[in-house]
Amino acid sequence: MALIVQKFGGTSVANTERIFNVADIVTKTAAAGNQVVVVVSAQGDTTDDFIEKAGEITSNPPAREMDVLLSAGEQISMALLAMAIEKLGFRATSLTGWQAGIRTDLNYGSARIHKVKPERIQSLLDRNRIVIVAGFQGINSHDSITTLGRGGSDTTAVAIAAALHADLCQIYTDVDGVYTADPRIVPGAKKLDEITFDEMLELATLGAQVLHNRSVEMAKKYNVDLEVVSSLTRNPGTKVKEVTSVEKMIISGVACDKDTARVTVCGLPDEPGKAFRVFSLLAKNKINIDIILQTSSNQPGTKQDISFTVATASREAAVKILEENKDRLHFDSVTSQDGLAKVSIVGSGMVSNPGVAAKMFEALSDAHVNILMIATSEIKISVVIDIADSGRALRAVHDKFFE
Numbered sequence: 001m002a003l004i005v006q007k008f009g010g011t012s013v014a015n016t017e018r019i020f021n022v023a024d025i026v027t028k029t030a031a032a033g034n035q036v037v038v039v040v041s042a043q044g045d046t047t048d049d050f051i052e053k054a055g056e057i058t059s060n061p062p063a064r065e066m067d068v069l070l071s072a073g074e075q076i077s078m079a080l081l082a083m084a085i086e087k088l089g090f091r092a093t094s095l096t097g098w099q100a101g102i103r104t105d106l107n108y109g110s111a112r113i114h115k116v117k118p119e120r121i122q123s124l125l126d127r128n129r130i131v132i133v134a135g136f137q138g139i140n141s142h143d144s145i146t147t148l149g150r151g152g153s154d155t156t157a158v159a160i161a162a163a164l165h166a167d168l169c170q171i172y173t174d175v176d177g178v179y180t181a182d183p184r185i186v187p188g189a190k191k192l193d194e195i196t197f198d199e200m201l202e203l204a205t206l207g208a209q210v211l212h213n214r215s216v217e218m219a220k221k222y223n224v225d226l227e228v229v230s231s232l233t234r235n236p237g238t239k240v241k242e243v244t245s246v247e248k249m250i251i252s253g254v255a256c257d258k259d260t261a262r263v264t265v266c267g268l269p270d271e272p273g274k275a276f277r278v279f280s281l282l283a284k285n286k287i288n289i290d291i292i293l294q295t296s297s298n299q300p301g302t303k304q305d306i307s308f309t310v311a312t313a314s315r316e317a318a319v320k321i322l323e324e325n326k327d328r329l330h331f332d333s334v335t336s337q338d339g340l341a342k343v344s345i346v347g348s349g350m351v352s353n354p355g356v357a358a359k360m361f362e363a364l365s366d367a368h369v370n371i372l373m374i375a376t377s378e379i380k381i382s383v384v385i386d387i388a389d390s391g392r393a394l395r396a397v398h399d400k401f402f403e
């Protein structure tokens with residue numbers, strides 16, 4: 001007998017037929033002699049609809065109440081699935097995040113799980129129940145509901161799998177596994193049988209939403225046996241693991257993040273401490289920075305510009321804070337631009353293979369895509385481009401490495 005955690009995303013539970021399809025997968029797993037904990041997302045576009053509804057009331061909803069609202073979607077799914085499972089003749093009990101013992105920090109909207117108290121889930125399993133847990137939510141030290149950030153149900157599933165020492169954590173979704181690029185944007189994308197935690201973490205962080213990046217981080221930390229599979233086709237999926245048995249590829253995938261804006265601080269004095277002053281101010285105001293670029297001049301004393309990227313929702317706040325501190329930071333002006341995208345290639349093999357960057361830039365050049373910023377690390381190269389070019393760029397870069 002194994003203990004298996006199965007997570008089903010929004011498309012997989014979108015309507016009655018899909019809920020019965022999930023109930024079928026879950027009960028077959030239980031009938032094969034396994035203990036099963038199921039984690040569910042909200043149905044279809046429910047979470048987006050809730051965000052829209054809140055927007056009809058106010059443009060600035062209290063963060064605590066936003067989480068109360070958003071967590072409701074998962075509560076609907078869990079009850080409907082429990083009913084479907086019971087209808088198939090199995091015993092099921094649904095639990096909200098707090099009932100399931102998911103404790104988080106205080107950050108509404110992007111809370112981190114700091115502890116899972118699995119006793120209640122465990123005692124239900126011991127009584128031969130299938131346990132269904134609402135994904136994406138927990139409770140903080142004020143006993144208030146928190147949510148984990150968009151796509152966070154994957155992280156709920158991995159956290160529960162880690163806490164229960166589950167034998168396997170399966171993320172059921174609407175594609176057959178992890179592909180070399182989003183198969184909806186790149187028709188030639190290929191399914192990977194295996195991928196390492198590190199590569200998956202980079203891909204997820206750089207925009208491949210097939211897994212929530214924190215779920216991958218947690219699976220690596222607690223060595224959770226993780227796989228991504230389709231709830232619709234039942235084809236073999238993708239295993240995410242520490243080391244893969246296949247030969248290391250130079251590039252394992254291409255990702256695109258369309259939530260990118262750029263801010264440029266122009267005319268900073270060429271003196272020590274300028275970057276420190278700019279970025280410590282932004283950090284104090286909890287603005288998350290991604291790529292940073294400083295102009296370099298070989299003439300000492302020339303004023304310098306620093307550009308950085310942020311999520312689109314942070315652009316206005318970043319500009320406002322900088323403007324307010326213009327005199328203290330001694331810069332000339334600040335400009336900003338949204339409607340950008342970041343296209344990245346990821347692969348641990350690129351460290352030892354020269355020419356990878358040139359190949360990526362050649363693909364972009366051939367597709368007439370203008371690069372605004374470049375950032376590299378040992379296992380990734382990212383470029384910031386106009387969002388209108390993102391689909392074309394993603395396909396061009398993907399095909400250059402995989403065709």
Ligand code: ADP
Nearest residue numbers: 009010011173174178179181182184208209210
């Ligand atoms: P769920 O609702 O099941 O959590 P998501 O929409 O969060 O599903 O994630 C699945 C989607 O991720 C797919 O439909 C696909 O369009 C997208 N995706 C982006 N990059 C990749 C990739 N590299 N491999 C597979 N899917 C990807």
Ligand code: ASP
Nearest residue numbers: 041047136150151152153
């Ligand atoms: N329902 C949440 C969302 O849409 C969480 C999830 O699906 O993982 O982001």
Ligand code: MG
Nearest residue numbers: 009151209210
């Ligand atoms: Mg998801």
